[in-house]
Amino acid sequence: MDTEAVRSFVRAAELGQLQHAAGELGVTQQAVSKRIAALERELEVRLFTRTARGVELTLDGQAFLPHARSIVTGVDRAVTAIRPGSRALRIDVLGLRSAQAVVLHEYWRSHPDTDLDVVTLKVNDPHLAVAAVEAGDIDASFRSVTDPATLPRDVRMIHAFDSPLELLVGPRHPLAPARSLTPAQLRRHRIWVPGLAPRSEWSEFYDQLATEFDLRIDAAGPHFGDEVLLDILAESADVATLVGARDRYIWPTNHDLRRIPIVNPTLAYPLSLILPRTTPHPRLRAVVNHLASLTPLPGPTWRPSWATIPRRVG
Structure with a gap:
């Protein structure tokens, strides 16, 4: 008909x-x-x-x-x-407690009239997120492709913001009393990051981080969830992990976990935004402008070799 x-x-x-x-x-x-x-x-x-x-x-x-x-x-x-502009702006974040979700929430609080749909694609390979952007299933994704040359012609990637890392330890850990730490002070300590997925951007990040600073990154074992990881840290005298400064974690007060900034240099995880090369959602530009307004990290900063992507739209 x-x-x-x-x-x-x-x-x-x-x-x-x-x-x-x-x-x-x-x-x-x-x-x-x-x-x-x-x-x-x-x-x-x-x-x-x-x-x-x-x-x-x-x-x-x-x-x-x-x-x-x-x-x-x-x-x-x-x-x-x-139809872009008539429907909600759909953006993929790694998790609802991740730094990307926190920054996106900050944007929405200052622009509450924005019709925003925050999604979490259950994929580890960033190329699958790229395919979702290319197909129009989502308007943008906070993922990074460490080799931009592999991006399809109709998709591009821009720098979003840098997420500084902190060491997360329990009260019995020898580094727990520290107010801040340098990468050199982390050597010989076990940094447990369970469940690092092959072909993921964060797997490559930790490989470069361990090589650059001679760190002991242990990816052994499956990841049973943040709650289990936090329970283990609370009881351990020799296990630590790395978290983003903006990442949200909730634990019982009796855990007494400590988040310790890493400085000289700051270890920065570079977060990128993948979006269409042409005709992006009209509300996406305002989000990118908000990302550009974030305060840059102070002092010397280390980033992986692939963190050289400019920030621009249009």
């Missing part, structure tokens, strides 16, 4: 004249007449009778009108759901 013919029928029924319906729809009166005639042939009924004042619905037309209105409304809603 031709939905434009159904739309023409609805407007003609509501306005009572084919000429007025044609004016609203931006077509000729002849086009409206042909659409309605084709619809009548398909339905095998007469929908209108002509009068001196225009057109009036037949009994069949009266019965069909509420259903026709539902068809038009459904089509309009379907188009709105996929």
Whole structure:
């Protein structure tokens, strides 16, 4: 069934004249007449009778009108759901407690009128997030492809912000009393990052970090969730992990966990934003501008070799 013919029928029924319906729809009166005639042939009924004042619905037309209105409304809603600027801005974050989600929440608090849909794609390979952006399933993703040359032509990546790392330890750990730490002070201490996924950006990050500062990064074992990891840290005298300064973690007060900044240099995890190269969602520019306004990290900073992506849109 031709939905434009159904739309023409609805407007003609509501306005009572084919000429007025044609004016609203931006077509000729002849086009409206042909659409309605084709619809009548398909339905095998007469929908209108002509009068001196225009057109009036037949009994069949009266019965069909509420259903026709539902068809038009459904089509309009379907188009709105996929049209950038009319639908919510869909952005993928690594987790709802991650630094990306925290910064995105800060943006939304200052722009509460933004229709924002925060999603978490359950994928480790950033190229799968790239494919979702390319397909239009999401408008942007806070992921990094460490080799930008592998990006499809229609997708690009910009620098979002740097997330400084902190050491997270329990009260029995020998580094627990420290107010801050340098990377050299982390040597010989076990830094446990369970469940590092092959081909993930963070796996490559930790490989470069361990090589650069001679750190003992232990990725052994599956990751049973943050709660289990925090429980282990609270009881351990020799296990530590690394977390982002903006990442949100919640633990019982009796855990007495310590978050210790790492300085001289600050260890920065570079977060990128993947987005379409052309026709991005119109509300995405404001998010990128918010990211650009974030205060840069002070002092000397270490980043991995692939963190050289500029920040720009348009």
